Amino acid sequence: MLNDELPNSVHFTVIGVIRSCFGEKFGVPRQPGLAPSSNAQLELLPPFNQPAAVSGLECVSHVWLQFLFHHSIDVPWRASVRPPRLGGNKKMGVFATRSPVRPNPIGLSVVKLESIDTDNGRVVLNFSGIDLVDGTPILDIKPYVPYVDCLPDANNDIAATPPLHLPVSFERFGKNEEGVNSVELSESDRALIIEVLQQDPRPSFQSLDTERVYGMKLRNHDLRWRYGSVDNEVMIFVEKWIKLN
Helix, strand or coil: CCHHHCCCCCCCCCCEEEEECECCCCCCCCCCCCCCCCEEEEEECCCCCCHHHHCCHHHCCEEEEEEECHHHCCCCCCCEECCHHHCCCCCEEHHHCCCCCCCCCEEEEEEEEEEEECCCCCCEEEEECCCCCCCCEEEEEEECCHHHHCCCCCCCCCCCCCCCCCCEECCCCCCCCCCCCCCCCCHHHHHHHHHHHCCCCCCCCCCCCCCCCEEEEECCEEEEEEEEEECCEEEEEEEEEEECC
């Protein structure tokens, strides 16, 4: 096919929708694998919900998920964006970043495949280490192949090292105003909260505000926290973990 015969647009079919521990966009890790305790399920939609379609996938530990940035579909793309990793001040070309606002809002994440369920006519894949908000449409699944996908000599001067972690404290947890009760934290919940908050979910342009209360929906709970400063070090203080109806 000649270049002048190429179509201007193509159509993709959603094969399933992610059911994630992240109930809203704010607070979702900016990259996969940063919160190993995070979890999600993907139930394949008909006609893709056939055990034959995932046969052999039990032999791999990780998969690539191609997905749609569905919260950014109607946002016009821009040639230059401000990556959070650069503090939100410096602009870079959109193709040099992983910004969700793109000409084609398609994302790619590598996640750990925990298990596959094929009972009662359903095909459900269980993942951990995700960076996808609940409701994310999935376009494709591909196995992670270590000998070609892992490139030890690769470099990225923009993000050469992992981001610094902020300390997370629970010393204020449960000390809420009358009438608001926090449920007890399981070890799994505590680990996930630390993994998510230590990444500092704030927009990079926001300065430290010790009075402001931040919140996000996580594992069907309302998580609330504040920022503080101890010995000139920014800390995160978890305050509430409230079960949502």
